[in-house]
Amino acid sequence: MVRPGRPRVRSAPVSTENHHRDAHSAPPALTPPPNALPPVRHPDAPAPGELLGSHYDDCFGCGGAQAHGLHLEARAGDGVTITAEFTVQAAHQGAPGLAHGGVLATALDETLGSLNWLLRVIAVTGRLETDFVRPVPVGTVLFLQAEIVAVAGRKIYSRAVGRIGGPEGPVAVRAQALFIEVKVEHFTDNGRPEEIRAAMADPDQIRRARAFEVNP
């Protein structure tokens, strides 16, 4: 019998690739190749415990000039690790009272991006895979821990976890990422000229360099 109403949705055959991975294995593009090396902390990297501070005032992730930004604060850890925190604000909602998934992905991206400062290389996100494990209410402090796993040429493999409330809190989000090292021209050739000019004109050499994550 054919029933009226909405057409039935037939499911198309789906690749089984992701279903056969166990919970801890990375997909191929996020798995360091055999020639990958352990990351090396730059000798001038911030000391463990030191706040990294915002790299750019207008950064949505960490900048102070973004009223509705995350204002994420990252702190260097031991080795090539960092911790970071941000408080979910009403402006970050997706569903009522809950953080938007894209905002949580931004927090992971920003945290993982900040990690590269410990290597002192300029790198951008090539791939970011996120697992959303539990909902995150407005008002929550999301506590993030991130580490670089390996480096292969220009490719930097890293991962992060975000917990509710603090380092012992329940896991809310996880991510694995591949960052790609770039030259400063990546920004100067592609960014809108007015912001590039303003950043380059900053007399504070360190701030100017960090706007593009350049080794000062």
Ligand SMILES: CCCCCCCCCCCC(=O)SCCNC(=O)CCNC(=O)[C@H](O)C(C)(C)COP(=O)(O)OP(=O)(O)OC[C@H]1O[C@@H](n2cnc3c(N)ncnc32)[C@H](O)[C@@H]1OP(=O)(O)O
């Ligand atoms: C306190 C201060 C901190 C500062 C904290 C700063 C935080 C900043 C915010 C967080 C970071 C961001 O959001 S950054 C913004 C979001 N990201 C972007 O806008 C990037 C847009 N994409 C691009 O511009 C480009 O696709 C690049 C640069 C990623 C790659 O282009 P390319 O330079 O031409 O390099 P290409 O030859 O294609 O790739 C080099 C190698 O990487 C691999 N590769 C490249 N892309 C991918 C990919 N998506 N997935 C897998 N693999 C990839 C290639 O296979 C190749 O491997 P092999 O053949 O060598 O093996």
